[in-house]
Amino acid sequence: MPEHAPGPDDCELCEAARFTHWYHEDDVCWVADCEACDCPMVVWKDHGTDAPEAAVAHMIEVLEAAGTERFGAGRFAIDRVMRQIPWHFHAHARDRGWQQRRWSSQPSRYSGSVGGPRLVIGTP
Numbered sequence: 001m002p003e004h005a006p007g008p009d010d011c012e013l014c015e016a017a018r019f020t021h022w023y024h025e026d027d028v029c030w031v032a033d034c035e036a037c038d039c040p041m042v043v044w045k046d047h048g049t050d051a052p053e054a055a056v057a058h059m060i061e062v063l064e065a066a067g068t069e070r071f072g073a074g075r076f077a078i079d080r081v082m083r084q085i086p087w088h089f090h091a092h093a094r095d096r097g098w099q100q101r102r103w104s105s106q107p108s109r110y111s112g113s114v115g116g117p118r119l120v121i122g123t124p
């Protein structure tokens, strides 16, 4: 873990603010659209990066389900590189056009519950 890593109280992923669409939540993790890049992102509920193998396998599985729901089967790739927040386990499901798309597509918003239809900002 990097030396400058903040504790859980100062960690954006621990905060788990619900601004975007949430695809899934259970005891291990949650999956929501990433606020930075608009791709589905799975986040471990524990602060840290040493997630047990079984938890990682589970998280990748639910992330794949969210990616399939959003982009279609096989139309995305799992990205496990933790660029912005290297101290807390998370992974993205990225479609091919995500870098262009995030400047043009309307971000999703939290619908008030986990799962269900994905609503974008500006729709009722």
Ligand SMILES: [Zn+2]
Pocket (backbone or CB within 6 Å): 034, 035, 036, 037, 038, 039, 041, 092
């Ligand atoms: Zn992101």
Ligand SMILES: [Zn+2]
Pocket (backbone or CB within 6 Å): 007, 008, 011, 012, 013, 014, 015, 046, 047, 048, 087, 088
């Ligand atoms: Zn954290």
